[in-house]
Amino acid sequence: ETGVTQTPRHLVMGMTNKKSLKCEQHLGHNAMYWYKQSAKKPLELMFVYNFKEQTENNSVPSRFSPECPNSSHLFLHLHTLQPEDSALYLCASSQVIGETQYFGPGTRLLVL
Amino acid sequence: GEDVEQSLFLSVREGDSSVINCTYTDSSSTYLYWYKQEPGAGLQLLTYIFSNMDMKQDQRLTVLLNKKDKHLSLRIADTQTGDSAIYFCAETAGSARQLTFGSGTQLTVLP
Numbered sequence: 001e002t003g004v005t006q007t008p009r010h011l012v013m014g015m016t017n018k019k020s021l022k023c024e025q026h027l028g029h030n031a032m033y034w035y036k037q038s039a040k041k042p043l044e045l046m047f048v049y050n051f052k053e054q055t056e057n058n059s060v061p062s063r064f065s066p067e068c069p070n071s072s073h074l075f076l077h078l079h080t081l082q083p084e085d086s087a088l089y090l091c092a093s094s095q096v097i098g099e100t101q102y103f104g105p106g107t108r109l110l111v112l
Numbered sequence: 113g114e115d116v117e118q119s120l121f122l123s124v125r126e127g128d129s130s131v132i133n134c135t136y137t138d139s140s141s142t143y144l145y146w147y148k149q150e151p152g153a154g155l156q157l158l159t160y161i162f163s164n165m166d167m168k169q170d171q172r173l174t175v176l177l178n179k180k181d182k183h184l185s186l187r188i189a190d191t192q193t194g195d196s197a198i199y200f201c202a203e204t205a206g207s208a209r210q211l212t213f214g215s216g217t218q219l220t221v222l223p
Contacts (some may be wrong), residue, residue: 006154042116043200043213056210090154098209100143103155 003027004104006091012110013081021076021107023091031097032074034066037088037106049074050097081111118201118214125222130188132217134201137182141205144177146186149198149216158186158199188219196221 004025013019025032034046048056049068063085065077074091088108092101115137124130136144141163147155161168161175161184168175174187188195198216205212 004154040215042215043211045210048210092155098142098204100145100157100160101211102157103147105154108152 003102004091004093006089006104006107008107009105010108010110012112013078014112015081015083017081018077018079020078021089021091021109023074023076023104025072025074025091025093025102025104027093027095027102029093029095029102030071031094031099032068032071033092033094033101034074034076035090035092037090039087043090047076048097055097078109081109083111085109086111116201116203116212116214118199118217120215121218121220123220123222124191126191126193128191130186130191130195130219130221132186132188132199132201132219134184134186134214135182136184136201136203136205136212138203138205138212139179139182141182141203142209143204144175144184145200145202145204145211146173146175147200147202147213149200151197155200191219191221193221193223195219 007022032049036044046060047066052068067075088106090106091104094101118134145160146158172189176185200216201214202211
């Protein structure tokens with residue numbers, strides 16, 4: 001399944017590092033999402049973009065900075081993260097907001 | 113508020129049927145979904161049902177929706193070891209029409 005791809009698949013970073021997660025969708029969708037999946041917690045919606053415009057920020061700390069340069073690409077820029085930010089970060093896309101979401105494989109992030 | 117609940121674990125024997133249950137609270141749900149997550153992977157959309165339906169069948173999968181009781185179930189017939197995974201129930205509801213997920217049910221298929 002290559003509809004939604006994410007890179008890197010695994011990332012280890014120190015608390016002072018800056019890194020970026022990338023998501024690309026090949027489905028012609030207009031809405032893209034970032035989710036965080038931590039152990040033993042439900043998926044948490046972080047950000048929503050609709051036609052490149054951010055429509056939702058679920059009280060996410062500013063050390064996470066999203067960027068959506070076009071409807072096919074979504075980035076999550078990371079800086080000065082904390083160990084509790086270690087999680088699986090999932091990207092998803094849908095035709096428009098409210099329609100069926102298709103997920104990428106995720107980036108497993110470990111913050112040391 | 114929105115809340116989706118699932119039991120955490122289910123074990124079945126290979127060849128038996130599995131039934132994974134989910135309850136939700138938001139009566140304005142429009143779509144309800146089942147996603148599958150295998151170890152180390154993202155979420156794979158299995159099936160979904162529109163809120164005005166009460167049943168949907170897709171090969172080995174049967175989804176039942178009881179809107180009155182706000183209860184959704186996923187039945188997997190002839191469960192195989194490859195079906196071992198975490199299954200997430202999710203709903204699209206509310207004015208923002210965002211997905212709300214349950215905590216997932218870990219299905220273990222025993223030989």
